[in-house]
Amino acid sequence: MYVCLCNGVTDNQIKQSIHEGSMTMKALYQDTNLGNQCGKCCQCAKQILNNELLKISETQYQAA
């Protein structure tokens, strides 16, 4: 699914970037170029970031 229509960034690209180390919105912006035009995608991208960080933390908690 496209999250950022202005730059053609998908949710899978965002998730991949997060799993490769983009842990902040600033890092996501720099890695994917999302949000640098109209900005309408930022809220959705933030939700994806929060969900993925939560999943990562739960996985690490269960592994410990």
Ligand code: FES
């Ligand atoms: S939809 Fe992402 S900058 Fe416009």
